[in-house]
Amino acid sequence: MAEYKLLTKDFGTERLQTLSVYESTGGYQGLREAFKKFTPESLVNEVKTSGIRGRGGAGFPTGTKWSFLPKDVFPRYLCCNADESEPGCFKDRYLIDESPHQLIEGVLIASYAIQCNTAFIYIRGEYHDQRLLLERAVEEARSAGYIGKNIAGSGFDCEIIVHGGAGAYICGEETALIDSLEGLRGQPRLKPPFPAIKGLYGQPTVVNNVETLCNLPHIVQRGGEWFKSLGTERSTGTRVFCCSGHINRPGNYEMQLGTQIRELLEEECGGMWRDRSLKAFQPGGGSMQVLLPEHLDLPLDMDAVAKAGSSLGAGAMVFMDETTCLVDVSMRLVDFYQHESCGKCVPCREGTYFESQLMHRLERGEASTSELATLAGICANMDGRCFCPLGDTATWFVMSAYKHFGEEFEAHCGAGECPVKARSVAMVA
Amino acid sequence: MAADGSALEQPDDGRVGVSIDGRDARFPKGMLVLDAATELGIHIPIYCAHPKMDPVAVCRMCLVNIEKFPKPQPACATVVAEGMVVRTETAEVTELREGMLEFLLLNHPLDCPVCDRGGECDLQDFTFRYGPGVSRFPITEKVHFNKAVPLSQHIELDQERCILCWRCVRYYDEITGEKEIVLQQRGVQTLVATFNDQELQSAFQGNLPEICPVGALTHREYRFVSRPWDLQRAAGVCPECSYGCNINVDSRDFEVKRFASRDNPLVDDSWLCDRGRYSFPVWNSAERVRRAAVQPRGGESRDVSVDDAVAAAAAELRGVIDEHSGEAVAVLGSAQSTNEECWLLERLARTVIHTPHIDHQLEAFADLTAGEHELGIAEIEECDTLVVLGPQPEIEAPVLTLRLYKAEQKRGARVLRLDADTAPARVAAAVGTAQRVGLIADETNRAHAARVAPALAGKRSVRMLTITRGVNGRGAKDLGVLPNLGAGYQSAPASGKSGREILEAAAEGSIRALLLLGPNPALEAAGELLERALRKLSVVVAIDTRPGAASRAATVLIPGHALLEKAGSVTNVEGRVQRIRTALPPATSAPPETRVLSALAGKLGAKGWERGDVLTVNRAMRDAIPAYAAAGNGGRAVWAAEAPA
Amino acid sequence: MSLSKATVAAIEKQRDRYPQPRSAILPALWAVQHEVGHLSPEAMGEVASLLRVAPSEVEAVSTFYSMYFQKPHGRHEVLVCINVSCGLRGADDIVGHLERTLGCASGETSADGEFTWASTVECLGACGGAPAMQVDHHFHEDLTPERVDDVLARVRNAGT
Numbered sequence A: 001m002a003e004y005k006l007l008t009k010d011f012g013t014e015r016l017q018t019l020s021v022y023e024s025t026g027g028y029q030g031l032r033e034a035f036k037k038f039t040p041e042s043l044v045n046e047v048k049t050s051g052i053r054g055r056g057g058a059g060f061p062t063g064t065k066w067s068f069l070p071k072d073v074f075p076r077y078l079c080c081n082a083d084e085s086e087p088g089c090f091k092d093r094y095l096i097d098e099s100p101h102q103l104i105e106g107v108l109i110a111s112y113a114i115q116c117n118t119a120f121i122y123i124r125g126e127y128h129d130q131r132l133l134l135e136r137a138v139e140e141a142r143s144a145g146y147i148g149k150n151i152a153g154s155g156f157d158c159e160i161i162v163h164g165g166a167g168a169y170i171c172g173e174e175t176a177l178i179d180s181l182e183g184l185r186g187q188p189r190l191k192p193p194f195p196a197i198k199g200l201y202g203q204p205t206v207v208n209n210v211e212t213l214c215n216l217p218h219i220v221q222r223g224g225e226w227f228k229s230l231g232t233e234r235s236t237g238t239r240v241f242c243c244s245g246h247i248n249r250p251g252n253y254e255m256q257l258g259t260q261i262r263e264l265l266e267e268e269c270g271g272m273w274r275d276r277s278l279k280a281f282q283p284g285g286g287s288m289q290v291l292l293p294e295h296l297d298l299p300l301d302m303d304a305v306a307k308a309g310s311s312l313g314a315g316a317m318v319f320m321d322e323t324t325c326l327v328d329v330s331m332r333l334v335d336f337y338q339h340e341s342c343g344k345c346v347p348c349r350e351g352t353y354f355e356s357q358l359m360h361r362l363e364r365g366e367a368s369t370s371e372l373a374t375l376a377g378i379c380a381n382m383d384g385r386c387f388c389p390l391g392d393t394a395t396w397f398v399m400s401a402y403k404h405f406g407e408e409f410e411a412h413c414g415a416g417e418c419p420v421k422a423r424s425v426a427m428v429a
Numbered sequence B: 001m002a003a004d005g006s007a008l009e010q011p012d013d014g015r016v017g018v019s020i021d022g023r024d025a026r027f028p029k030g031m032l033v034l035d036a037a038t039e040l041g042i043h044i045p046i047y048c049a050h051p052k053m054d055p056v057a058v059c060r061m062c063l064v065n066i067e068k069f070p071k072p073q074p075a076c077a078t079v080v081a082e083g084m085v086v087r088t089e090t091a092e093v094t095e096l097r098e099g100m101l102e103f104l105l106l107n108h109p110l111d112c113p114v115c116d117r118g119g120e121c122d123l124q125d126f127t128f129r130y131g132p133g134v135s136r137f138p139i140t141e142k143v144h145f146n147k148a149v150p151l152s153q154h155i156e157l158d159q160e161r162c163i164l165c166w167r168c169v170r171y172y173d174e175i176t177g178e179k180e181i182v183l184q185q186r187g188v189q190t191l192v193a194t195f196n197d198q199e200l201q202s203a204f205q206g207n208l209p210e211i212c213p214v215g216a217l218t219h220r221e222y223r224f225v226s227r228p229w230d231l232q233r234a235a236g237v238c239p240e241c242s243y244g245c246n247i248n249v250d251s252r253d254f255e256v257k258r259f260a261s262r263d264n265p266l267v268d269d270s271w272l273c274d275r276g277r278y279s280f281p282v283w284n285s286a287e288r289v290r291r292a293a294v295q296p297r298g299g300e301s302r303d304v305s306v307d308d309a310v311a312a313a314a315a316e317l318r319g320v321i322d323e324h325s326g327e328a329v330a331v332l333g334s335a336q337s338t339n340e341e342c343w344l345l346e347r348l349a350r351t352v353i354h355t356p357h358i359d360h361q362l363e364a365f366a367d368l369t370a371g372e373h374e375l376g377i378a379e380i381e382e383c384d385t386l387v388v389l390g391p392q393p394e395i396e397a398p399v400l401t402l403r404l405y406k407a408e409q410k411r412g413a414r415v416l417r418l419d420a421d422t423a424p425a426r427v428a429a430a431v432g433t434a435q436r437v438g439l440i441a442d443e444t445n446r447a448h449a450a451r452v453a454p455a456l457a458g459k460r461s462v463r464m465l466t467i468t469r470g471v472n473g474r475g476a477k478d479l480g481v482l483p484n485l486g487a488g489y490q491s492a493p494a495s496g497k498s499g500r501e502i503l504e505a506a507a508e509g510s511i512r513a514l515l516l517l518g519p520n521p522a523l524e525a526a527g528e529l530l531e532r533a534l535r536k537l538s539v540v541v542a543i544d545t546r547p548g549a550a551s552r553a554a555t556v557l558i559p560g561h562a563l564l565e566k567a568g569s570v571t572n573v574e575g576r577v578q579r580i581r582t583a584l585p586p587a588t589s590a591p592p593e594t595r596v597l598s599a600l601a602g603k604l605g606a607k608g609w610e611r612g613d614v615l616t617v618n619r620a621m622r623d624a625i626p627a628y629a630a631a632g633n634g635g636r637a638v639w640a641a642e643a644p645a
Numbered sequence C: 001m002s003l004s005k006a007t008v009a010a011i012e013k014q015r016d017r018y019p020q021p022r023s024a025i026l027p028a029l030w031a032v033q034h035e036v037g038h039l040s041p042e043a044m045g046e047v048a049s050l051l052r053v054a055p056s057e058v059e060a061v062s063t064f065y066s067m068y069f070q071k072p073h074g075r076h077e078v079l080v081c082i083n084v085s086c087g088l089r090g091a092d093d094i095v096g097h098l099e100r101t102l103g104c105a106s107g108e109t110s111a112d113g114e115f116t117w118a119s120t121v122e123c124l125g126a127c128g129g130a131p132a133m134q135v136d137h138h139f140h141e142d143l144t145p146e147r148v149d150d151v152l153a154r155v156r157n158a159g160t
C-alpha cells in the first residue's frame, strides 16, 4: 500500500505556504463547498459518516465530539490544538510548516460546522517560526475574505486568533489548554463539566488536533463515504506518522490506516540503520507502551495496537536498535514527565519525582533489586489515580519496558554502571 | 440500589438512593459522595477538599471505589447518583491511601516535634491512621524550600511543610478575592507564595492557618505557645464587634492563647477577621478592678466586701431617690453587657428606680425600629443587589465583606458600594430594576438609610441591615437599654435622656446619681464632658472591670467581669441570640453582674429579685420576652410588626 | 512605566484581540521578555495593570511556563533536546560538546554572557532531525559537534 498522500499530497510544491499557490492546488475549495453543500448540522453528520477519529492521541470520533455541544448556547469556541509536545511527535509542525493554509481551511470548516465565530490556534512556544508563519497566513486569508465577516459570501463570520504557548507539555491536554488560553496556569480542569458543555470562558468548546482539522477540507470535497473507504473499519483515513530513532530515513510519512507497521519501517523509513536489528519500538509517542519486533506485523489500526497493549496515540513511531538500553530510554521519558508534571495532583507531582530518582539510580547501576519492586509500587499508585492522563501515562512506558525487558532492569541493579551501554560499546567497537 | 429494584418505586423527592459500604440511604441530588459518607459517619480522609470551597480534587486522598467506574474516583468531587454503589474499605482504597501518604511524606521535612501544628495536623493524623509503616524512598535528595518565612506580622509560611492542597490559594481566590497567595513554579517545584515576596495585606489572613491542613501556614502569635491538648476550649462569640462571629476561646494557664473560628454558616461562615481574631491579648490584661470599695466624696476610700458595697450603693441611690425622685438617677449600660445584664438593668431602671434616663451609649437613636435589621446575614446571599452605604459598615464588621463577596461570586449578586449619604433617588437609579435588594448601613447613617428604603420600595423586596456597635449593641437595643424604647422596640412609658444628655444633665446638676455598668468604651468618647459629669455627681455606682475615669470617680465601686469570664447570651447585628460560655476564670472574687444587680434591686426594696444567677435570669428574661424565648440559643429574635407610623 | 511605549502598545493590541483581557498574559509576557530580556517584578506589575489582573496572578502564570526567564539571561538562548529520539541519536554527545565549548553547565550562561543553554527535557518536536536544538527560537537539526560550532559562530557573529 505504501505511502498514501491525502493531507501531504501537495507538500513540497514551491511556495505552498502562500495563499495563491495553495489556492492553485485546490485550496479553500473545501471551505467553499462546505458553505454550498452543507448546513452546519449536515456537515457534522458528514464528518460522523467519515468515521474520522481525533489525531491528538485519544482517538475520539470527531463528529460525535461536535454533536455534544448543547443546542442554542452561544458563543462557542474552537481551539485547534497545536501544542504538540509528546516525545517523538513532530507531525503537526510539519503540517503547519508545509501548508499553513490547509490548517486554516480546516479550522474554518470546523468552525462553520459547530457555529463558532472565534477560533483559536494554540501553538506551543517552541514553534516560534511556525507561529509567525501561521500568523502571516491568517492575515493573508483575512485579506482574501476567508477570515472575518461574511466569509466568501456565505454569511458566516469567523475570526482566528493564533496563540503562542510558552513551554508546558501539559497545555496539550485540552482543559489545560483552555486554562492557558484564558491566561491562567495551564493546569487541567476538573471534569465534568466537559469542554463541550463548559470550556473556554465557560462556553461550549471543541478542542481538535491540527491533523484532525487538516483532514476536513478533504472530507468535505470527497465525501465522508469516500473517506471511510480509506483505512480500516474503525480507523478510517490516513495518518501522518512521525518516525524517528535508529532508522535510515527519519521523517513524517502519511500512511493509509491498516498498513502494516513493518511496511512503514522497511519501505518508508528505509529500515534500521547501520544494519542493526530492531530491539523495540514505541508507537504513539512518549506516553505509550513499548512494543517488540514481533509486533511489526500489526496493522496501523488504533484498536489492533491497543489490543497489543499499546496505542497509536499521536502517531509517533520511535524505533530502537539492539544497542539501546531500555532503562536509559525509560529514564529519559520519566525525566520528561517529572519536568512536565504540572504539580496539581499529588501522585503525579511526587510520583514522577520518586520515579525519576529511582530511574537515575537504576541507570547508574546503584539501585538494589528491591527498588524495582518499589518502582513498580509507585507506578501502580500513580496509574489510574492521577488527576489527568499525564501522570497515569508517566508510568506506562517504564512499566511496559520492565515487563518486556525485566532482565535488563535487573542486570542494572548493583552493577555500578549501565551494563547495556558497556556491552554496546564493546559490540560496536 | 436495592437488588429488588425498589429504587424505581421511590417518588422524586429530589433525592437519590446510594449505597456506601453496604449502607443504603437517600441523599439530596447534587450532594458530594464525601458529604454523603460523612452523614453516614463514614470517614474519608481529605486534604484539598474544604466545605467552603469548590472541589479541586488534587490531593487524591479521598479516592474511593465506585461500581461501574474502572478507576477510583474522588469522593470530594463526585456527586451522588441514583443506584451508585460506593466502597471506601476495599483493599485498593487502603493501599492507595497509604500510597498517597507515602508521596506526601516524600518531600516533607518531618519536623513534627518543632511544628506548631503537631497534635492537630491532618498529615500527622492520617499517617497514623492510614499511612505506610516505613518509607521506601532510598534517597536523601528531598526537594528543599524555604522554612519559616514571615508573610506578615501574623502569618508564617513553611514551604517545606506545604502539601499543595491549594486551600490558601483558593481561599484568596474564592473567599476574599484578594489573590494574595498564588501558586508559583510547577511540578515538584511548585510552591505557594505572594507576588514578589510582598507582605500580606489582607484583613482576613488569620483564617489561613485554620484552613491549612498541615503546619505550613501558622500564626506567629502562636509560635511555640502550646500543644493543642494543653489548651482549654470554650465556645464563645467574638467580642470585637456586633457581627457575632462564633469562636472558640483557647486558653492555657488562665490566659487566652488564641481565638479560633467555630463555623456558623448563618453568621461567620467559618471566617474571622484579623481585628477580631488577634484581639485576644487584651483579655489577658492584668489591669483590672479587683476589689470593691466605697469612696465617699472628699472622704477616705476603703475596700469593703461586695455585700457591703451593694448595701452602700443601695443606700446612696435610695438617698437621692428619696430626696429628689427616681428621675434624678440615671442608668448607663453598655454594648458589652450580656442580654441578661441588659434585661436586669432595664428592669432595675424602669421598675425599681423609676427613672426613664437609661441608655447604653452616647447618641440617641431616633425612630429606631426592628425593621432596621430585617435582613439577616445569610439572607444577604438571597439578594440580587446589595447597597452598602459608606465604608463604615465593613469597617465596623469586617467579615461582612466576605459575605458580600460570596453573594457576588457564588450567587451572582451585584454589590453597590455608595457614599454614606447618597441621595435616595440616586440609590434608586443605581439599583435599577433589581427585585431583591439588601440595604446595609451603620449607626452613623442609619437614619439616612431609613429614608433611602422607602425610595426603593415598590413591588420589590427591600430589606435593611444596620451594623450596630459593640458585641451586644443589638441586645441592648432589643432589651430597651434606651431612653425612648422599652424591650422589643415598644415605646417607653416616659421618654428619657440619651447617654450624652445624661452626662450633660449630670454636669449641670439635674441628674444627681449615676448607676454605671461597664466596661463602656463608648463613654470614653465623651472625654471632658464625662469627667465633668463624674465630678459633679454626688453618687456614682460603678460596676466596672478596668481602672479608668469611672472607677476613679465612683462613690461605690464593684469589680465587674470581663466578657470572656461571663456566661449568658449576646445578640448580634441581625438579632441572633447566641450563648457565650465562661472561657476564663474570673479575675475577681465578686459575684457575677446579674447577682450584683439583683442584690442591688433587693436592697432597694424590689420583690422577686432574690435569685440572680445567670440561668434564672435568662429564664425570666425569656419568659418576659417571647421573641427571645422563640429565638432560643442561636435563632433570630423576630419582633411583632410595627404599626406603620 | 518602565516598559517602552512600543511594548505597551503591543500588549494593548494583544489584549484587545481576545474576548477577555487576561487571555493576553502569555503574549504580553513574550513582549516583555523580548524587550527586557527577562520578566522583572516591575514589568509583571505593569502587565497586570494593563490586563486588569493582580500582579500575583501574572507571576503565578509566568513561573509555570518553562520558556520565561525570571532572571537575566545570556544574549542568546540555546535549547538542546535530550528526549528519547534525540537521545537515541547522540544528544548526549551534543550536550557534552556544549558543556565544553560554552564552559558551563546546562541552565547556566557562558562567561562572555553570549549564551544561556539548557538541555531541556521537553521534546522539541524535531525528532525526525535528531539530535536537534533551538537557538533563539530557530530549529537546527541533524546536529554534529561541528554543526553546533557552526551555528554558534554564526549567531555570535550576527550579533542578533
Ligand SMILES: Cc1cc2nc3c(=O)[nH]c(=O)nc-3n(C[C@H](O)[C@H](O)[C@H](O)COP(=O)(O)O)c2cc1C
Pocket (backbone or CB within 6 Å): A053, A054, A055, A056, A057, A058, A059, A060, A062, A065, A081, A082, A083, A084, A085, A086, A169, A170, A171, A172, A173, A174, A175, A207, A208, A209, A210, A212, A213, A388, A389, A390
Ligand atoms: C498530557 C496530555 C498532552 C496532550 N497533548 C496533546 C497535544 O500536544 N496535541 C493534541 O492535539 N492533543 C494532545 N492531547 C490530547 C488532547 O487532550 C485532546 O484529546 C485532543 O487535542 C483532542 O483533539 P482530537 O479529538 O482532534 O484528537 C494531550 C492529552 C494529554 C492528556
Ligand code: SF4
Pocket (backbone or CB within 6 Å): A170, A187, A188, A340, A341, A342, A343, A344, A345, A346, A348, A349, A386, A387, A388, A389, A390, A391, A392
Ligand atoms: S496528573 Fe496531576 S500533576 Fe500530573 S499533569 Fe495531570 S493534573 Fe498535573
Ligand code: FES
Pocket (backbone or CB within 6 Å): B045, B046, B047, B048, B049, B056, B057, B058, B059, B060, B061, B062, B063, B074, B075, B076, B077
Ligand atoms: S480531598 Fe478529594 S482529592 Fe483532595
